[in-house]
Amino acid sequence: MMDNSSTLHLALPAVHTAASATAPPSLAQPRAFSTSVNPLVFFSILDHYLRRNAGQDRVIGTLLGVRSEDGSEVEIKGCYPVPHLETEDQVEVDMEYHRTMFELHKQVNPKEVIVGWYATGAALNSYSALIHDFYQKEVSSFPAVHLTMDTALTNERLGVKTYISAPVGITSKADNCMFIPIPCDVKYFKAERAGLELLANAKSTESGSTSLLSDMDNLEQSVIEVQKMLERVSEYVDSVLAGTVPANNTVGRYLMDTVSVVPKVDAAEFEKMFNSHLQDLLMVIYLANMTRTQLAVAKRLEKLM
Amino acid sequence: MPSNKELSAALDIEGSVPIHSVQLDAMVVLKIVKHCRESIPATVTGQLMGLDVNGVLEVTHSFPMPKNNQDSEDDASNYQVQMMRCLREVNVDDNSVGWYQSTNMGNFMNQSLIEHQFEFQQALSKSVLIIHDVARSSMGNINLRALRLTPAFMKLYKEKKFTTEALTKAKLTFSNIFEELPITIRNTALLTALLYELETADESIEVSTSHLTTYKSTASAPANKSVLAPSFDVLDLSLDPYVAKNLENLMDTIDDHHQEQGNYAYWQRSVERENKKKAAYLLNRKTENARRTASGQAPLANEDVDAMFKIPAEPSRLDHLLISGQIDNYCKQINEFAGPTLGKLFAVGELQK
Numbered sequence: 001m002m003d004n005s006s007t008l009h010l011a012l013p014a015v016h017t018a019a020s021a022t023a024p025p026s027l028a029q030p031r032a033f034s035t036s037v038n039p040l041v042f043f044s045i046l047d048h049y050l051r052r053n054a055g056q057d058r059v060i061g062t063l064l065g066v067r068s069e070d071g072s073e074v075e076i077k078g079c080y081p082v083p084h085l086e087t088e089d090q091v092e093v094d095m096e097y098h099r100t101m102f103e104l105h106k107q108v109n110p111k112e113v114i115v116g117w118y119a120t121g122a123a124l125n126s127y128s129a130l131i132h133d134f135y136q137k138e139v140s141s142f143p144a145v146h147l148t149m150d151t152a153l154t155n156e157r158l159g160v161k162t163y164i165s166a167p168v169g170i171t172s173k174a175d176n177c178m179f180i181p182i183p184c185d186v187k188y189f190k191a192e193r194a195g196l197e198l199l200a201n202a203k204s205t206e207s208g209s210t211s212l213l214s215d216m217d218n219l220e221q222s223v224i225e226v227q228k229m230l231e232r233v234s235e236y237v238d239s240v241l242a243g244t245v246p247a248n249n250t251v252g253r254y255l256m257d258t259v260s261v262v263p264k265v266d267a268a269e270f271e272k273m274f275n276s277h278l279q280d281l282l283m284v285i286y287l288a289n290m291t292r293t294q295l296a297v298a299k300r301l302e303k304l305m
Numbered sequence: 306m307p308s309n310k311e312l313s314a315a316l317d318i319e320g321s322v323p324i325h326s327v328q329l330d331a332m333v334v335l336k337i338v339k340h341c342r343e344s345i346p347a348t349v350t351g352q353l354m355g356l357d358v359n360g361v362l363e364v365t366h367s368f369p370m371p372k373n374n375q376d377s378e379d380d381a382s383n384y385q386v387q388m389m390r391c392l393r394e395v396n397v398d399d400n401s402v403g404w405y406q407s408t409n410m411g412n413f414m415n416q417s418l419i420e421h422q423f424e425f426q427q428a429l430s431k432s433v434l435i436i437h438d439v440a441r442s443s444m445g446n447i448n449l450r451a452l453r454l455t456p457a458f459m460k461l462y463k464e465k466k467f468t469t470e471a472l473t474k475a476k477l478t479f480s481n482i483f484e485e486l487p488i489t490i491r492n493t494a495l496l497t498a499l500l501y502e503l504e505t506a507d508e509s510i511e512v513s514t515s516h517l518t519t520y521k522s523t524a525s526a527p528a529n530k531s532v533l534a535p536s537f538d539v540l541d542l543s544l545d546p547y548v549a550k551n552l553e554n555l556m557d558t559i560d561d562h563h564q565e566q567g568n569y570a571y572w573q574r575s576v577e578r579e580n581k582k583k584a585a586y587l588l589n590r591k592t593e594n595a596r597r598t599a600s601g602q603a604p605l606a607n608e609d610v611d612a613m614f615k616i617p618a619e620p621s622r623l624d625h626l627l628i629s630g631q632i633d634n635y636c637k638q639i640n641e642f643a644g645p646t647l648g649k650l651f652a653v654g655e656l657q658k
Contacts, residue, residue, distance in 0.1 A: 040339055043332040051396040081395040101391050142506040219645040274654055285643045288636040295629055299478045
């Protein structure tokens with residue numbers, strides 16, 4: 001992008017922190033601007049892309065999220081699609097729709113605000129700049145984030161990139177801006193992690209579908225994973241001992257740390273703890289089963305009445 | 306592309322094929338989990354949209370409903386109508402197929418839920434209720450159940466008569482209120498690509514901008530774990546919080562049950578009393594009449610006995626059904642939780658050796 005030897009002066013978006021407000025403006029350091037994305041956003045974008053009208057090459061939508069106090073960390077939590085039309089010489093975005101949807105979403109999630117917009121397709125053209133300008137007005141004081149998702153699968157990757165824009169050039173026209181890539185991270189709740197794993201199971205099946213796992217099955221899977229990991233590690237250790245693989249000090253140290261995490265408990269103590277835990281569990285199971293049996297008996301009696 | 310046969314089945318508005326399973330889109334699962342997770346401990350609801358194809362109810366989209374239900378009914382339906390209109394513009398299936406609710410520790414069997422589901426099922430015969438248990442899902446496995454009211458229950462609810470004879474006639478017990486449908490989850494091809502993408506290391510997503518942001522430490526690279534690296538939340542051994550809460554709920558519900566039983570017994574006793582009084586009165590009448598005829602007077606007219614001794618109506622057994630169902634649910638939950646926990650316990654025992 002910048003392969004000419006001359007330099008380019010960029011006005012990075014100045015992020016004002018509470019501290020730097022007191023410092024003279026020349027010393028105001030723009031913070032590192034980064035984003036984190038909830039995987040749900042990716043899924044929604046893909047879904048929207050799949051449902052696009054015939055003839056539409058790319059789809060756009062609004063990104064909602066929360067930002068940290070100083071504005072440098074943006075967490076993208078949700079999104080909704082916005083219909084738009086792109087022709088040879090102009091682009092139209094349905095602003096009414098965008099406003100309406102935002103109002104509706106605010107009713108459910110009052111804390112989420114507009115933080116930017118997304119588009120599928122990796123190309124950034126002048127229309128992107130125009131749309132970005134529009135969204136920048138919506139976001140007001142903070143830089144708007146633009147997220148692209150490469151659905152055309154160039155380089156066989158579903159590349160996701162996030163940008164903010166900086167004005168460049170002499171005149172400050174709306175479409176004179178450069179998109180600066182910013183780092184992006186994926187963040188999610190723990191429960192969502194379990195959901196993602198479940199979905200990941202599906203990716204290896206032919207039709208892309210999977211059924212819900214019961215708790216036992218889930219446990220079985222995790223135990224199998226741990227087993228595999230242990231096998232790999234023990235293979236590695238064996239080969240190091242046999243001399244076929246050079247020993248790596250860091251790996252050895254990690255292994256030692258891991259093994260020492262198992263708490264060293266006196267055998268008798270452990271026996272006692274184990275048994276009491278087991279007893280608690282069994283007692284609860286027994287009570288629960290008794291209650292169920294009683295209910296079942298009552299059910300039968302009612303039927304006889 | 307669906308074949309001709311499938312298309313005609315999809316256009317079968319009358320819905321002659323009963324639903325036997327539910328297929329959720331991956332995005333719907335994530336949306337439900339996210340929405341329920343964000344709003345604990347309050348329970349929240351939302352709408353599901355999709356299409357019913359050949360006995361399989363495909364859910365392709367969902368949106369959350371705002372939780373201030375104290376507002377008028379109009380607000381909620383207004384929101385819904387507006388939302389569906391907007392979604393239609395972006396080609397989302399705007400055919401409502403059900404609703405979802407989050408629950409905590411499985412305490413969802415109450416009157417309002419049944420009523421809501423009943424209304425829904427009356428309006429749309431092909432609808433389903435999805436329950437997501439947030440507390441259980443934090444233990445490493447997503448808990449989703451798809452439920453519908455059984456036809457027997459629907460019939461009885463319509464008449465609103467829950468007497469004991471009606472229940473025995475319809476063979477309705479607490480385990481027959483809901484029928485559970487199996488759930489499968491579907492990924493589209495692009496989604497599969499996305500999942501593979503997420504699994505490989507995160508460097509593809511993170512863009513290094515060290516030349517622009519020199520003050521940001523770029524040493525975060527080693528800390529990068531791929532998104533789908535195995536997590537072992539499910540191997541956590543803590544027993545107390547979950548079981549303790551479950552037991553507390555169980556005890557509360559049993560207290561409710563006890564109260565219900567008390568009510569029923571009270572009603573029975575009062576019926577007994579009325580009947581006894583009635584019998585006594587009749588006997589009195591008879592002796593009186595006999596005495597009168599013996600002494601030559603006209604017998605007293607037989608008054609309407611029933612109007613004098615009103616037998617109180619039987620209280621609705623619906624609560625009893627629901628409470629029993631709830632107790633059953635809690636016990637099942639404990640069982641389901643105990644299975645894997647025992648396994649984990651013994652594994653730790655082995656590890657110690």
